[in-house]
Amino acid sequence: MVAMFDGRIVIAAQHDESSEPQFNGSLAFTYTRTGSSVMPRGVAVEGFASTSMSLANQRLLLGMRCSSTFTGCSGSGKVNLYNLNVFE
Numbered sequence: 001m002v003a004m005f006d007g008r009i010v011i012a013a014q015h016d017e018s019s020e021p022q023f024n025g026s027l028a029f030t031y032t033r034t035g036s037s038v039m040p041r042g043v044a045v046e047g048f049a050s051t052s053m054s055l056a057n058q059r060l061l062l063g064m065r066c067s068s069t070f071t072g073c074s075g076s077g078k079v080n081l082y083n084l085n086v087f088e
Contacts, residue, residue, distance in 0.1 A: 003055035007032050008084060010060055012053050026050035028062060030084055044082050058084045 001012040012028040028044040046062055054061040063079040 001050075001053045003053050003060075005055045005057070007034065008055060008058075009033055009038065010053065010055050012050060012062070014050050026062060028053065028060065028082075030060070041084070044080075046080060060084055 003010045003012075009031040010028050011031075012026055014026040026044075026046040028046075028050070030041045030043070031038050032041055033039070044060065044062065050062040050064055052061075052063040054063075060082040061079060062082070063077055065077045
């Protein structure tokens with residue numbers, strides 16, 4: 001997944017099909033851009049496979065829907081909110 005907003009870029013990848021749960025999850029790499037220059041800023045690591053991502057201003061939202069195989073989730077899903085300013 002790729003999200004861009006103003007001077008921010010986030011590229012996320014996920015893996016959720018391993019029989020070893022510790023290898024399942026998501027990584028979201030954050031970058032800033034100025035013109036054609038892109039600079040890496042940080043990474044967010046989740047222990048669950050993210051199925052959705054949103055970026056607005058300085059905030060990154062990573063979410064997943066619940067399934068019967070995920071024990072840390074109740075209701076319709078789970079979401080984590082990140083403030084991208086802490087990566088600078």
